[in-house]
Amino acid sequence: MPVDARKSSVARKVRSLGGQLIRRWGLVPAGTPDGVGEDENLVGRPWPFEVMVYFADTTEAIYQIEQWYRVFESLDAEHRVVVVTRDSRTARSIRDGSMLEVRTIARAETLDDILGRSKTKLILYVNHNPENFGALRFGNLLHVSLMHGDSDKIVTVSNQTKAYDFSFVAGRAAVERMARYATLFDADERCIPVGRPQLDEQAREREAVTLSRPTDDRPTVLYAPTWEGGQPSAAYGSVATHGAAIVRAILDDGRFRLIYRPHPLTGVRDAAYGDGDSTIRDLIRRAQDELPEVGHTVDGDGDLAVAFGHADVLICDVSGVAMDWLATGQPLIVTLPTADVVVARSALTDLVPRLPAGDMDGLPNLVARELDEDPTGAERRALQEFYLGDTTPGASTRRFIEACERLFRIRDTEVARVAIGELPGEKSVEPRETND
Structure with a gap:
């Protein structure tokens, strides 16, 4: 060599x-x-x-x-x-x-x-x-x-x-x-x-948490933003643009308890989100020192259902958190992205209050109104099945398993067809079930 x-x-x-x-x-x-x-x-x-x-x-x-x-x-x-x-x-x-x-x-x-x-x-x-x-x-x-x-x-x-x-x-x-x-x-x-x-398990956990909520009777606001996204077109997160202002407004007003639940990937791509997250945590830490009995907190771990169980109203971004929260039937406020992102317009985002970046002076009163009057409550609850299907505990898990079993049969039929060289449609295959 x-x-x-x-x-x-x-x-x-x-x-x-x-x-x-x-x-x-x-x-x-x-x-x-x-x-x-x-x-x-x-x-x-x-x-x-x-x-x-x-x-x-x-x-x-x-x-x-x-x-x-x-x-x-x-x-x-x-x-x-x-x-x-x-x-x-x-x-x-x-x-x-x-x-x-x-x-x-x-x-x-x-x-x-x-x-x-x-x-x-x-x-x-x-x-x-x-x-x-x-x-x-x-x-x-x-x-x-x-x-x-x-x-x-x-x-x-x-x-x-x-x-x-x-x-x-x-x-x-x-x-x-x-x-x-x-x-x-x-x-x-x-x-x-x-x-x-997932909501089948969340419903059980949320009920258990709700029964053990703090004795302080002020309502709880859950702020659960998403991360900055993997590319600019998916930058739905509000931590860098809205976050500190939202948290200051809620803490300074004094009528509410605040839970901040950041996305696990916050700050991994954009340093501004990491800085925003640090500012929010500092604000909550000072509030905890000044009024420890209120219970303001950062919820960085654990099941989302636990945070849901403690909360009365959710402020979040365009994300899956909004959809899961829909099952609770409680008020929802969704931030309005500042970046040039694509949002698939929907009945839910058209219905609920949208929160732009900038002046947050009116946010505490908006939260109070949503809690006291819940003006879109009936319409939101009417959308539950449209977005989430049957939310009866256990129904979705059963439907998931049955869908897998149906695909087993479809797969077996297709593998048999390919093995003998048939073209699609030459033999009848199991009809697809309707999903309406």
């Missing part, structure tokens, strides 16, 4: 060894999967899982799958579920927070080997990570986008949705939103309303 070739070979081996050590020592930069897989123990063996949840992110995005834990556990009780990650740290976090089976797969060929031997029929995705294409390439399985909340953000009508065979959505509102804003996409055919199964 020529000298230059030997040097190149040695260099590759050194880089490979260095990469392995960096991964093993946990020194991989945040946001990059560590690639520490269980491949050696998985190759050559089938697994018993009918459903695979593919989550290629690192722990910074764990909140996106956390809200699905209880739902996936309910599905697993009837049809075995496995979560596949590309990061061992993410896998540990999921195991710590759930009862789900988790496997970390670093190499593409490992997934080929396993799925070629196993009875997996369905792959579920909770986000649009580009790494999802590592699993989307399998044509003998059905691929379903779940996402991690329903909202009027542009991501809910993203062209990326077309990559999946179907999308499970909350209610008829999501289907109509996709039909209105997505080009060349048959929303009625490919969107399946299942409700918000």
Whole structure:
């Protein structure tokens, strides 16, 4: 072998060894999967899982799958579920927070080997990570986008949705939103309303929290903004533009308790959001020192249902938080973005009060009016089924499981058709159920 070739070979081996050590020592930069897989123990063996949840992110995005834990556990009780990650740290976090089976797969060929031997029929995705294409390439399985909340953000009508065979959505509102804003996409055919199964668990937790609320009788305002977004067109967050002014207005007025619940990714892309978050926390810290009995607080962890259970009115941005709050039947105020973002106009955002940046002098009286009179309450409650489907506890989880089972049958029919070389429509297949 020529000298230059030997040097190149040695260099590759050194880089490979260095990469392995960096991964093993946990020194991989945040946001990059560590690639520490269980491949050696998985190759050559089938697994018993009918459903695979593919989550290629690192722990910074764990909140996106956390809200699905209880739902996936309910599905697993009837049809075995496995979560596949590309990061061992993410896998540990999921195991710590759930009862789900988790496997970390670093190499593409490992997934080929396993799925070629196993009875997996369905792959579920909770986000649009580009790494999802590592699993989307399998044509003998059905691929379903779940996402991690329903909202009027542009991501809910993203062209990326077309990559999946179907999308499970909350209610008829999501289907109509996709039909209105997505080009060349048959929303009625490919969107399946299942409700918000997360709300089944949230309703129980919210009721328990409500029964144990503080004795101080002042109403509670929950300010739960979203983050700055991954790109300017999705900058719906208010922390940098509205946040400090909202918090000052509520604290200075004195009639309300304030809970601030920032998005987990606040400040990761835009330093102005990190600065705004710090200012808000400082304001609340001073208020806590001056009036500890009131209970102003920053809610940085835990289930959203706990914050919902303590709150009487919500101030939030265009986000999935607004949709989930709709199930409570309580007043809602939504901020008006200052950036040039795309908002899918909807019945809810047209109905509720919108809060622009700038002068917040009138905010406390607006909050008081919403609490005392709730002028849009009847109309909001009438929209619950349109946005969320049947909110009877347990109904959405059951509908989710039944939708998965229906897709099992559709997948089996399609695989059989392809195996004998039929064209679509040459034989009758199971009709799609209506979602009205």
